[in-house]
Amino acid sequence: MAQKKTKKILITGAVGQIGSELTTELRKKYGNDNVIATGRKTQPSDTLLNSGPFEFIDITKRETVEKIIDQYDIDTIYNMSAILSVVGEQKPMICWDVNINGLYNILEIAREKEMTRIFVPSSIAAFGPETPRENTPQETVLKPKTMYGVTKVAGELLSDYYCKRFNLDVRGVRYPGIISSETLPGGGTTDYAVAIFYEAIKNKKYTCFVKKDTVLPMMYMPDCLKATLDVMEADFSKLKHHCDFNLASMSFSVGELTAEIQKHIPEFKCDYKPDFRQAIADSWPKSIDDSAARKEWGWKPSYNLQTMTKDMIEKLGERLQKVTL
């Protein structure tokens, strides 16, 4: 009987918030040497460096990607490199270059080398002010007002095109804001939902850049990793969607998050100084209908505001204590 070939996985953006924990998870599942972590210039953590191969590439420079793909005989890619919403507004051309020209390079290489499967993340940023904000449907208006959102819609369409036109198995989900304790997010609008925990533990106070009643969809990292792995394992014949699955877990206002943190850190105080990021938050949904993901590949989140907050404070508390010792 022919032996099943071991997956050889490349992760771009492996130094980022999701990429770093995704690398650890995939290394646990597929073996350290079968998961090649890559980044553009940020120095990787010791955990990332010591647990398996790490290489520097730039997805906007096709030859740097192709070299590593050939060197390690890669057949699966998780394209986690991205410029997020806030930096995307400051540097729109770079945002387009990384999120679209970079993605195009990844898809083209994958098509030419007949790769097995590609993961391309999208985001709630694909929606805009004309989209219904409560229980946002799977099929709806996609008219984002940020460059990041524009690249996410274009990225979904481009990936779906490769799927249909070239039979390349590309899959993706629309991530909400992701909350995690390992690697800080950088350059996003939902970053306040992580920063608030660091400041609550370290300084017992936080000044938030969006208003107290701002509600956005969020997700805790263990659920984010589960969704990413599960959609990539899903039976292709059961999928009606491919690169644009709505994904939900929890939705809360900053005021509600503050009250939940105060159950564990009663002295914690949050005040508010909304800036230009408020307008981005206001253009995104408050809650998401993820019934397509539930139906097509059995998506079901495990964490809510209460369980996420408790776990975040425990994990981050331990980590920050180690850093200051």
Ligand code: AKB
């Ligand atoms: C951002 O805030 O830009 C990201 C996202 C929601 O995709 N976290």
